[in-house]
Amino acid sequence: MNNIFVYCEITEDKVIADVSLELLSKGRKLASELNVKLEAVVIGTDLKDVEAQIFPYGVDVVHVADDKNLFPYTTLPHSAIVLEIFKHEKPEIAIFGATSIGRDLAPRIASALRCGLTADCTSLEFGDHFENKTQTEYKNLLYQIRPAFGGNIIATIINPETRPQMATVREGVMKKEILDAKYKGKVKKVNTAAILKDEHFVVQIIERHMEASKVNIKNSQVIIAGGYGVGSRENFKLLYDLADVLGAQVGASRAAVDAGFSEHERQIGQTGVTVRPKLYIACGISGAVQHRAGMDQSAQIISINTDLNAPINHIADFTIIGSITDVIPKMIKYYKANSK
Amino acid sequence: MSFRIIVLAKQVPDTRNVGKDAMKADGTVNRAALPAIFNPEDLNALELALRIKDQRKDCEVIVLTMGPFRAAEIVREAMYRGADRGYLITDRKFAGSDTLATSYAISLAVKKLEPYNLVISGRQAIDGDTAQVGPQTAEKLNIPQVTYAEDIPEVTDTHIVIKRRLELGIETVKAPMPLAITVHSSAPDCRQRVAKLLMKYKHARTVTELQNETKDYTELYNQRPYLQIDEWTVDDLHADVEMLGLSGSPTKVKKIENVVFAHKDSKVMTSSDEDINNLMKELIESHVIG
Ligand SMILES: Cc1cc2nc3c(=O)[nH]c(=O)nc-3n(C[C@H](O)[C@H](O)[C@H](O)COP(=O)(O)OP(=O)(O)OC[C@H]3O[C@@H](n4cnc5c(N)ncnc54)[C@H](O)[C@@H]3O)c2cc1C
Ligand SMILES: Nc1ncnc2c1ncn2[C@@H]1O[C@H](COP(=O)(O)O)[C@@H](O)[C@H]1O
Numbered sequence: 029m030n031n032i033f034v035y036c037e038i039t040e041d042k043v044i045a046d047v048s049l050e051l052l053s054k055g056r057k058l059a060s061e062l063n064v065k066l067e068a069v070v071i072g073t074d075l076k077d078v079e080a081q082i083f084p085y086g087v088d089v090v091h092v093a094d095d096k097n098l099f100p101y102t103t104l105p106h107s108a109i110v111l112e113i114f115k116h117e118k119p120e121i122a123i124f125g126a127t128s129i130g131r132d133l134a135p136r137i138a139s140a141l142r143c144g145l146t147a148d149c150t151s152l153e154f155g156d157h158f159e160n161k162t163q164t165e166y167k168n169l170l171y172q173i174r175p176a177f178g179g180n181i182i183a184t185i186i187n188p189e190t191r192p193q194m195a196t197v198r199e200g201v202m203k204k205e206i207l208d209a210k211y212k213g214k215v216k217k218v219n220t221a222a223i224l225k226d227e228h229f230v231v232q233i234i235e236r237h238m239e240a241s242k243v244n245i246k247n248s249q250v251i252i253a254g255g256y257g258v259g260s261r262e263n264f265k266l267l268y269d270l271a272d273v274l275g276a277q278v279g280a281s282r283a284a285v286d287a288g289f290s291e292h293e294r295q296i297g298q299t300g301v302t303v304r305p306k307l308y309i310a311c312g313i314s315g316a317v318q319h320r321a322g323m324d325q326s327a328q329i330i331s332i333n334t335d336l337n338a339p340i341n342h343i344a345d346f347t348i349i350g351s352i353t354d355v356i357p358k359m360i361k362y363y364k365a366n367s368k
Numbered sequence: 369m370s371f372r373i374i375v376l377a378k379q380v381p382d383t384r385n386v387g388k389d390a391m392k393a394d395g396t397v398n399r400a401a402l403p404a405i406f407n408p409e410d411l412n413a414l415e416l417a418l419r420i421k422d423q424r425k426d427c428e429v430i431v432l433t434m435g436p437f438r439a440a441e442i443v444r445e446a447m448y449r450g451a452d453r454g455y456l457i458t459d460r461k462f463a464g465s466d467t468l469a470t471s472y473a474i475s476l477a478v479k480k481l482e483p484y485n486l487v488i489s490g491r492q493a494i495d496g497d498t499a500q501v502g503p504q505t506a507e508k509l510n511i512p513q514v515t516y517a518e519d520i521p522e523v524t525d526t527h528i529v530i531k532r533r534l535e536l537g538i539e540t541v542k543a544p545m546p547l548a549i550t551v552h553s554s555a556p557d558c559r560q561r562v563a564k565l566l567m568k569y570k571h572a573r574t575v576t577e578l579q580n581e582t583k584d585y586t587e588l589y590n591q592r593p594y595l596q597i598d599e600w601t602v603d604d605l606h607a608d609v610e611m612l613g614l615s616g617s618p619t620k621v622k623k624i625e626n627v628v629f630a631h632k633d634s635k636v637m638t639s640s641d642e643d644i645n646n647l648m649k650e651l652i653e654s655h656v657i658g
Contacts, residue, residue: 103513128534132515135500139507144618147498182625190618231512231543238537250657274657299497307656328656341634350639362648367658
């Protein structure tokens with residue numbers, strides 16, 4: 029069987045993006061299960077020693093395409109290079125971050141290779157499949173698992189016939205884990221001059237304003253998340269007050285983001301970030317599956333909701349029946365009273 | 369030479385307002401219970417196209433939608449807001465298409481409309497949030513793509529300047545045409561229907577819809593060519609059936625599961641001072657906070 033590939037993104041600070049390291053960690057596990065190698069693709073500018081950042085995650089081979097015009101990312105040069113590598117190496121599986129870059133690049137690659145691609149997977153595992161129509165047995169297919177359709181169902185998607193089996197995964201869904209600080213793989217330099225042509229550079233970047241991410245809810249131990257039930261942007265201030273006292277970060281459901289109560293960067297769930305804090309306080313969140321997909325691994329969950337039957341209460345350790353406008357000020361008050 | 373923009377728009381179930389009756393007892397989705405709407409980001413895409421039309425006399429905006437017969441509503445809705453005409457790609461043989469098969473069919477329809485300057489789609493459709501059809505259509509057409517557009521500050525005969533909304537900021541790019549663009553929800557909202565256009569196009573019909581109309585209506589329809597919404601089938605597109613529907617879709621749904629709650633024994637409490645005081649004490653004592 030052929031190897032597993034992860035496309036690694038380079039951040040504004042010129043390091044490998046967290047989401048890519050998370051995918052390498054997952055890729056390592058999948059590769060070991062199949063007894064194949066884990067390979068990484070890194071494309072950018074001034075990539076000297078970049079391999080040192082990724083070998084510890086258990087990477088066996090890294091393909092490095094280093095050329096002056098490859099950072100910042102643009103679609104055509106990156107897809108030309110990835111396609112060239114894939115055509116030679118014929119990956120069994122290829123995983124991309126579900127980021128601005130990954131979601132621009134992966135579909136283009138999948139279309140060129142005519143293979144299947146599943147967006148925003150929340151879980152990847154192996155399983156078998158028997159195709160009744162052709163009476164064919166498939167072993168160790170990649171089960172690409174994602175919530176679908178209004179979140180009422182969880183779908184398992186497979187690509188029996190086409191290779192690579194492609195998937196995108198959001199930041200935070202997989203866990204970043206160093207395998208062995210001394211792990212050493214091989215570096216393969218990509219001959220970019222042989223691949224890149226002028227026509228790949230027709231889209232020119234003329235201006236960029238990038239900011240380092242302001243909020244980092246992913247690494248916070250305590251998260252206060254607000255939903256549509258918070259009611260307004262003003263009421264969201266209550267959540268910030270509680271977060272200040274508890275040293276927490278504020279997150280939001282998609283309905284709260286759509287209503288303009290909170291910024292998109294704070295969205296938690298299938299199409300936001302995935303978090304695993306010690307404590308998750310869900311304020312006025314009903315608990316749709318797409319939301320739970322991003323927070324149900326929290327160690328403890330408190331739900332504050334006016335509705336006893338809100339689905340979120342079923343996964344909460346504590347359910348407070350009441351309005352957030354009433355409950356949150358009291359939480360602040362009694363936290364202060366009880367913490368020395 | 370005219371400036372031709374093709375807008376890709378999809379009719380989607382309104383998954384943002386999934387009610388209790390959206391799921392049938394057997395765990396399948398009850399599509400009938402969900403209103404069908406114009407995919408929100410496709411409205412943003414239409415607006416960016418119409419803004420170019422506002423600036424250029426030679427500009428023509430054509431809507432393309434693929435779906436069942438009732439998706440003709442999308443074409444009419446776009447015409448009420450300023451699109452010049454539209455096509456419905458519809459055929460049973462398209463059923464079960466994944467994004468790869470969908471973009472194949474759409475790309476064939478776009479090719480029939482050559483020469484075009486821009487193919488503008490939404491970033492993603494809310495029924496699946498895959499955001500794949502735009503880039504895949506671009507690849508099939510062998511043209512460059514610019515994703516996540518929020519504004520188009522400049523258009524000339526030879527190039528276009530696009531402001532893109534990325535996770536961590538804004539990027540402005542200059543691109544040649546023909547070009548595929550996908551539009552982000554941060555782009556301007558779509559203008560409302562125009563009363564005059566509503567009056568003009570409310571009787572626009574596809575051939576299939578026409579079958580349910582009276583004879584008088586058919587006469588009117590024949591006198592006014594602008595009322596005809598063209599339907600394109602697999603044959604019209606000269607499509608390879610192997611690349612459509614289930615056979616043309618490499619992704620298969622292996623399994624659909626209802627979401628089962630892993631019930632925890634939740635401790636339920638009120639918002640009384642006493643209950644909240646006790647809870648905060650417990651959290652501090654168990655070192656969850658503090
Ligand atoms: C493809 C797809 C992807 C999605 N991705 C995500 C995602 O990543 N993240 C996400 O969150 N959602 C996502 N959604 C949306 C998701 O399905 C839900 O619509 C959304 O999570 C609902 O948000 P909510 O719980 O804040 O709002 P609602 O469902 O409206 O719930 C509001 C809750 O607040 C309670 N309430 C009302 N007033 C008060 C009060 N004063 N005090 C306390 N409680 C009160 C109500 O009882 C209710 O339970 C996605 C949907 C789709 C289709
Ligand atoms: N059936 C369709 N008909 C027309 N346009 C479509 C169709 N499916 C997808 N699109 C376009 O492609 C975009 C992305 O869709 P998706 O990949 O399904 O998230 C949508 O916003 C539409 O602009």
